[in-house]
Amino acid sequence: MPPGRIGARFEKLAREGRRGFIPYVTTGFPSLGDTREMVAGLAELGADVIELGIPFSDPMADGPTIQRSSQEALDNGTTVDDMFEVLRDLRRASDVPVVIFSYLNPVYSRGVDAFIREAVEAGADGILPTDLPLGADSELESRILESPLDLVRLVAPTTTPKRIREIALSSQGFVYYVARTGVTGAREELRSALAQEVSAVRSVSPLPVAVGFGVSTPGHARAVGAAADAAVVGSALVNRLAEGGVAAALALAGDLRRALDEAGR
Amino acid sequence: MTTPAGRAGRYGPYGGRYVPETLIPALDELTDAYAEARADPSFLAEFDALSADYVGRPTPLYRARRFETAAGVGPVYLKREDLNHTGAHKINNTVGQALLARRMGKPRIIAETGAGQHGVATATACALFDMECVVYMGMEDVERQSLNVYRMELLGAEVRPVKSGTRTLKDATNEALRDWVTNVRDTHYIIGSVVGPHPFPMIVRDFQAVIGREARRQILEVEGRLPRSVVACVGGGSNAMGMFHAFVEDGDVALIGVEASGHGLGSGHSSAPLSEGRPGVLHGSLSYLLQDADGQVAPAHSIAAGLDYPGVGPEHSHLLDSGRATYVSVGDAAAQRAFRELPGLEGIIPALETAHALAWVAEAGRRGEIAPPVAICLSGRGDKDVVHVSRLAGVDAGKGSAP
Numbered sequence A: 001m002p003p004g005r006i007g008a009r010f011e012k013l014a015r016e017g018r019r020g021f022i023p024y025v026t027t028g029f030p031s032l033g034d035t036r037e038m039v040a041g042l043a044e045l046g047a048d049v050i051e052l053g054i055p056f057s058d059p060m061a062d063g064p065t066i067q068r069s070s071q072e073a074l075d076n077g078t079t080v081d082d083m084f085e086v087l088r089d090l091r092r093a094s095d096v097p098v099v100i101f102s103y104l105n106p107v108y109s110r111g112v113d114a115f116i117r118e119a120v121e122a123g124a125d126g127i128l129p130t131d132l133p134l135g136a137d138s139e140l141e142s143r144i145l146e147s148p149l150d151l152v153r154l155v156a157p158t159t160t161p162k163r164i165r166e167i168a169l170s171s172q173g174f175v176y177y178v179a180r181t182g183v184t185g186a187r188e189e190l191r192s193a194l195a196q197e198v199s200a201v202r203s204v205s206p207l208p209v210a211v212g213f214g215v216s217t218p219g220h221a222r223a224v225g226a227a228a229d230a231a232v233v234g235s236a237l238v239n240r241l242a243e244g245g246v247a248a249a250l251a252l253a254g255d256l257r258r259a260l261d262e263a264g265r
Numbered sequence B: 001m002t003t004p005a006g007r008a009g010r011y012g013p014y015g016g017r018y019v020p021e022t023l024i025p026a027l028d029e030l031t032d033a034y035a036e037a038r039a040d041p042s043f044l045a046e047f048d049a050l051s052a053d054y055v056g057r058p059t060p061l062y063r064a065r066r067f068e069t070a071a072g073v074g075p076v077y078l079k080r081e082d083l084n085h086t087g088a089h090k091i092n093n094t095v096g097q098a099l100l101a102r103r104m105g106k107p108r109i110i111a112e113t114g115a116g117q118h119g120v121a122t123a124t125a126c127a128l129f130d131m132e133c134v135v136y137m138g139m140e141d142v143e144r145q146s147l148n149v150y151r152m153e154l155l156g157a158e159v160r161p162v163k164s165g166t167r168t169l170k171d172a173t174n175e176a177l178r179d180w181v182t183n184v185r186d187t188h189y190i191i192g193s194v195v196g197p198h199p200f201p202m203i204v205r206d207f208q209a210v211i212g213r214e215a216r217r218q219i220l221e222v223e224g225r226l227p228r229s230v231v232a233c234v235g236g237g238s239n240a241m242g243m244f245h246a247f248v249e250d251g252d253v254a255l256i257g258v259e260a261s262g263h264g265l266g267s268g269h270s271s272a273p274l275s276e277g278r279p280g281v282l283h284g285s286l287s288y289l290l291q292d293a294d295g296q297v298a299p300a301h302s303i304a305a306g307l308d309y310p311g312v313g314p315e316h317s318h319l320l321d322s323g324r325a326t327y328v329s330v331g332d333a334a335a336q337r338a339f340r341e342l343p344g345l346e347g348i349i350p351a352l353e354t355a356h357a358l359a360w361v362a363e364a365g366r367r368g369e370i371a372p373p374v375a376i377c378l379s380g381r382g383d384k385d386v387v388h389v390s391r392l393a394g395v396d397a398g399k400g401s402a403p
């Protein structure tokens, strides 16, 4: 298969010697209008991939920030259809790669094939199901793997070396390295072993490696950029959005973008 | 002990391991440790000795003659899990899993609890084995089961109230899973029912299967025949799976699980996923689930904190689809009546959870819709519920009194 939009973007980054910036947004937080503005603004300031999150009632891999944003989005009545609508709107203006970030049940509930079809039609490039690890459901996994959507897989600090290789070989688009043993959430510091762990993953991965979970500041982004192909920032942006609205969150995103560009040089 | 689950922890299509990647190595480690333990005579001997000397097994199978008269069906036998140490079936599982945790060298234990019975049973096992113990409990349950909160603290556990989401068992389980994802290297999660990712539903069932094994032997001794109906309440489904397992191959024995219908099926205030849910993924496994059209998990309701859960163990989903078991439901009001009836009839105060099973047998008996002999799992005693029910009774009486 020719590389999709995600693969093409990473190839371009590699040619330019730059590091990727991957922001996460919870659809519907604090409102659907804000999500539309956020994704449009992120595309404009040069996000390389946008992770568009479907809020879920029971986000067991998430810390307090994304728990709250998810709950508030659901309280606002946000649905999977709303997420597709945001995506279709974005596609009218931008071809930035988009990965749908979701727990499995909203996808499963819709029917996996129906979900994939709608996601592709709306302009999604990949999907990252938090609770579908390699081998959990090979039948369901292969339906995604064989679809036009990239199945982005996660590697954790607890993953064994043998399994890291298997995951890297069956991931699509990129490999997501979870920067710490734990749930999502902004942090003061990154772990010191991170660079070494990331290089172990990169050494067996044919795909670019992005690092997320706890990446919060331009300083973190520079550190991640020195070790990995891209940085994912979620909770820190959601916090900023909650405190200061879209303009403040986009200002932080701009700082993160510049920090990653400095790391690439 | 008994047979493992089939292919990769599946019961028909149900079960599996839908968890964050971080937990996969711990689940592999647990699967291996459990397989080794089951093959190790010293592990089994220690488990059996503790079951006898500490838990108090075997529990009696008691014929409830005055209940029979009231219900219009007999013989009816009660499998007295309320007589276990700490007052419910939950300790069968926690002693077994604490032994496993010690074997794996994990000094820290976490658990979720609804009614508090599993929390108390976990805290007890941790005291026994000198392990650190943290129990997550929804804020609403902390309030309605306050006696058990104090018991856990006396036993040396730290109780962490959970204020997110519905503030009940579902959210306590989310918090426990988040703790486990964070501290997985030195922590074992003693899950309290036949739910969660593989191998938990299998391990919990195996440790609870002693209930049905004993009951089957005991009823054969006194009746010279098998029961025709085996009944248990279903929250996550551990006392029911424990009671059913030994009878699954006995095709003539009806297996009947009683879910909580709360304010009634269709009211949006129930806890009966097998009766009105559809398959979905929650807490690591695929099973029947209460959810909305968009796949968001629906809040559950039951007067019994231990049944107040929107999901159910995957093996029950398979038993439902295959037709091997039947699932019925009983609401808050009928469960309260049964809770008040049994003490006067038999001198036994049942847990509110168990009262659902008793209520169904009494109703079905009066309608002539249950075949004797009947064996009911009396999963726990009701001391923990006395304050809550008396408070509700006060409110009810006030509302109901004629001017």
Ligand SMILES: Cc1ncc(COP(=O)(O)O)c(C=O)c1O
Pocket: B088, B089, B114, B115, B116, B117, B118, B192, B193, B194, B233, B234, B235, B236, B237, B238, B239, B240, B305, B306, B307, B351, B353, B354, B379, B380, B381
């Ligand atoms: C006495 C008793 N029975 C039943 C239950 C429900 O759990 P399960 O369905 O796993 O037996 C509980 C749970 O707390 C309980 O305390």
